[in-house]
Amino acid sequence: MKIKLWGVRGSIPSPGPTTVKYGGNTPCIQAINEEEPGEIIILEAGTGIRELGLSLIKLKPKPRIHILLSHTHWDHIHGLPFFIPIFAAGFDIKIYGPVHYDKKLSEILAGQMDYAYFPVRTAELSSDISYRDLKEERLSVGGLEFQTQYMNHPVMTLGYRITQGGKTFVYTGDNEPYSNFQKEGEILDDENIDEFVEEQNNRVVEFARDCSLLVADSQYTDDEYSAKKGWGHSSIGHAVALATKANVKRLVLFHHEPERTDGQLEGMLASAGQKKEELKNSSLEIFLAREKDEYEI
Numbered sequence: 001m002k003i004k005l006w007g008v009r010g011s012i013p014s015p016g017p018t019t020v021k022y023g024g025n026t027p028c029i030q031a032i033n034e035e036e037p038g039e040i041i042i043l044e045a046g047t048g049i050r051e052l053g054l055s056l057i058k059l060k061p062k063p064r065i066h067i068l069l070s071h072t073h074w075d076h077i078h079g080l081p082f083f084i085p086i087f088a089a090g091f092d093i094k095i096y097g098p099v100h101y102d103k104k105l106s107e108i109l110a111g112q113m114d115y116a117y118f119p120v121r122t123a124e125l126s127s128d129i130s131y132r133d134l135k136e137e138r139l140s141v142g143g144l145e146f147q148t149q150y151m152n153h154p155v156m157t158l159g160y161r162i163t164q165g166g167k168t169f170v171y172t173g174d175n176e177p178y179s180n181f182q183k184e185g186e187i188l189d190d191e192n193i194d195e196f197v198e199e200q201n202n203r204v205v206e207f208a209r210d211c212s213l214l215v216a217d218s219q220y221t222d223d224e225y226s227a228k229k230g231w232g233h234s235s236i237g238h239a240v241a242l243a244t245k246a247n248v249k250r251l252v253l254f255h256h257e258p259e260r261t262d263g264q265l266e267g268m269l270a271s272a273g274q275k276k277e278e279l280k281n282s283s284l285e286i287f288l289a290r291e292k293d294e295y296e297i
């Protein structure tokens with residue numbers, strides 16, 4: 001399996017001279033299963049998916065496409081109306097995402113292609129699109145084994161653990177560590193809540209356990225995080241700590257803050273290296289997510 005990054009930025013696209021090195025497109029990751037070239041597996045439909053679509057449209061025979069969403073915040077779906085295979089007859093596209101209890105996944109995605117926002121409705125698309133709501137489960141997609149797990153983010157969000165031949169890739173999706181807000185607001189009325197928080201954080205560590213590559217939300221510096229707590233994103237310190245506890249081999253810092261320049265990102269990589277030293281984790285390799293980079297799993 002290979003992992004290719006097509007979009008690495010969080011929240012909103014941020015093109016321009018200060019972001020040209022690492023890229024300004026919002027999240028899109030391709031998991032390439034070399035054994036099944038007719039199956040295309042894509043995590044997230046941020047704006048990075050547009051260029052990936054241009055490469056797929058030329059393929060013959062047409063591949064089957066699986067798009068797995070961690071959640072439906074805009075930055076993870078707003079490339080979908082510009083993913084050219086959705087307009088082409090003969091493409092079989094399956095979209096997976098976390099179940100919502102008030103709306104179906106198909107309704108949420110059709111909502112962003114309403115006439116008020118976009119000239120073509122999903123009902124007018126020529127490809128054959130189907131939808132699959134996901135909970136915490138195990139499933140096989142395009143010849144790869146998937147496991148999903150809920151993450152801590154202000155909407156239903158799933159992380160993905162993908163395994164092939166004993167090698168594993170994990171993507172956290174947007175997330176921040178669970179914490180005890182009640183205690184911090186001093187209205188604690190349940191003495192078991194600390195235990196619950198610890199259990200949930202340990203579940204995330206186990207989800208990432210021993211993986212070869214972890215692509216993790218690390219939008220903030222550790223200093224910024226205190227003002228952004230509860231917004232659903234991790235700091236670089238959180239990402240390095242998670243990778244260390246889970247015995248991860250390679251960590252890719254992902255979902256970059258839109259305002260972060262290339263130079264500032266490199267400063268964050270240096271801080272991540274310091275954090276790694278503090279945690280006495282000499283074996284972890286850390287990278288900044290950069291558009292078009294590929295990793296062998």
Ligand SMILES: [Zn+2]
Nearest residue numbers: 010011075174
């Ligand atoms: Zn996001």
Ligand SMILES: [Zn+2]
Nearest residue numbers: 071073153174
């Ligand atoms: Zn989000």
